[in-house]
Amino acid sequence: MKNIIFPPARAVQDTIYIPSSKSISNRMLVIRSLAGSDAVLENLSESDDTAVMIRALQDSSGIRDVGHAGTALRFLTAYFAVQGTLVVLTGSERLRQRPVGPLVDALRSLGAKIGYLEKEGCPPLEISGRLTRGGDVRVSGNISSQFISALMMIGPLLDGGLRIELTGEVVSATYIRMTLALMNRCGIGATFTGNEIRIPQQSYRVEPMRVESDWSAASYWYLVSALLPGSGIILSGLSAKSLQGDAVAMRLFEPLGVESRSVDEGMLLVSSETVKPASVEHDFSGCPDLVQTFAAALCSLGVPFRFSGTRTLRIKETDRIAALQKEMARLGFVIRAGEEGAWIAWEGDRCDPVASPVIRTYDDHRMAMSFAPLAVRYPGLAIDDPGVVTKSYPAYWEHLQKAGFRVMEG
Template sequence: MTVLAVPGSKSVTARALFLAAAADGVTVLRDPLLSDDTEGFAEGLTRLGYDVERSPGAWRITGRPAGPAAGHAEVFTRDAATAARFLPALAAAGHGTFRFDASAQMRRRPVAPLTEALRTLGVDLAYEGEEGHLPLRVVADGVKGGAIELDASLSSQFLTALLLLGPLTKEGLRIRVTGIVSVPYVEITLAMMRRFGVEVAREGDTFVVPPGGYRAQDYPIEPDASTASYVFAAAALAGRTATVPGLGRDALQGDLRFVDVLERMGARVETTADATTVTGTGRLSGLTVAMRDISDTMPTLAAIAPFADGPVRIEDVYNTRVKECDRLEACALNLRAQGIEVATGRDWIEIHPGTPKPVEIACHRDHRIAMSFAVAGLRTPGTTFDDPGCVKKTFPGFHAFFADLRRTWEV
């Protein structure tokens, strides 16, 4: 058995940074993820005037319930969707003029569902380029609150941004949601808000967020379940056993449910109070699986799918087309380049068994494409990548980590 410590959760770290900035007092985040996305988020907070002290193993953030200390700020959110979508909501609760921009990749991703909701709440904002996309200017004067409707069919991050904003408004929020995806990520948000002192009520498709603010916490960041999917898939593919501590029965992240998919394919899975273990059995069965709620792990499954004994069909993953790249199409193109038969539709991909040939994987500047096909490379020696450095977004040390794993397993 190989015990592998994976980095902290990107999703949890980003939410914790918002909550810490909004809370009354000093919050300590234990073992936050150190990556381009989270560094960009923390830098954004600093530009907005928050006191962020970073040291090894812990970040200390002095919260400001009244909003950013800066009256004016230029914030560059890099490739980070969480920063690009959460920070404008945080800034709206304060007073001042704040401009948000991002990389060319992030500029292509939508923010309109969130910004239109903020406009409904009376926030003065304007796009400086393409409608519905960054760059964005926010002229903030606090948020009164009230009732709004939100289309969350493209990303749950729009809902999370509004949920996190709710306690900072004068009257709270009633958010009626349509078309929600990635529900487990919303559950992470609600659980973390509860930890910081806010209880959100749910009435059918409506979330009721009370005003009143947050309380500072000493908050540990659990390992990243999406990153752990690469370890678990590698074990299933290589016929080895891998244990990830810190991701047990009470883990916040829904992407841990990826192990249920591996179990359906033939792997053995054991989940205890504080760890999850996957053992490969030498067999992977084909299956049909809906991955709407764990869509960040879709590329992981797609990359190893050719090694199954039957077709693997992944359904209900349209939202993967508006991530860092069109992930569904990127997986299909790379698999076809490897000589694998693939069919796709609007929200599905079907991958047939085969023996992938080693090729240069087109990463499309997407960390999840690179890491997923690195896992499949255990069975396809000679696989290379056109942009191996894109993993810095969430796991800068991934390639060294994975090389160590290969040596340990002698594969």
């Protein structure tokens, strides 16, 4: 199945009810469960990832299948290491190829009992016993920040707390700071200074809270605004004062003619014709989920770019660098990448576009949502496997139609 998309007849004037942050939702669900609390978490994400997390935390069976949810796998690996029950963590075929070795090694160094049931370094995992000993652990800073966040959240439960030393370059530090802020909001006096995270042995105190709206989801509307000058889109519930690194979208899209204004309802995006920059450079280590969206925007607007901090894109839902290269080539753009994905760039090079292109999504929700707005430039653009958006933004296609896009099943 695929969705065939046609653009609105005019610039968009609408209010979009942005989903809540799954990053915050998933962290708070783990923290609440570690605390043994029943505090109300309002506005939880309705994404597949959060639904998986809720089921896994509530389930009492010995096998927890998290599907495609890499976040759930990583957070739950640490979570179950301190629970004292025998659990097998598994997931989809793609998830079973995603490395979890650095997290397992760190937990084992503290005394956790975790075994690989198939391929070394990858799920499924068998977790048994109860980890109680804290201490010092060294973790590479250039791995997924979710490994580090997973360790952080169990730190207060360990004897003597936990000290995490990050070696090398620290990527996605914004997500580490998000985890730190949420933990400290729940009564933990954790610190992150230089390359060292210190987490004291303390008890979580979880109070009712409302989860803020999702800046990753908002980025697709920034793309729509940039492609349709004259738009005025209110993103309901969105705040400039955010824990999310993806709030940098406000600054990224400003040179492309999109102004962000805080209003009572949330954030108002006002777009206008503007002289585009000659080229753009940006370090995405703190906001890797924006890479596909911003790359799609710049290519469509004819602005060359060079992005650094993209190494972790190789181990997302798909190899996002390879996927971006293949699918942008269908539209006529040649994107280059550095060794191990250290950088990606479009230098203005073009290739012959495919007639009536169908964009593959590779089981990756962000591929679907970052390419769909390009129908403004390519009317009739088709997106394969459109249902992948439920991973983070179930109402995405409905919202596009509400904004004036025509979406047809093909």
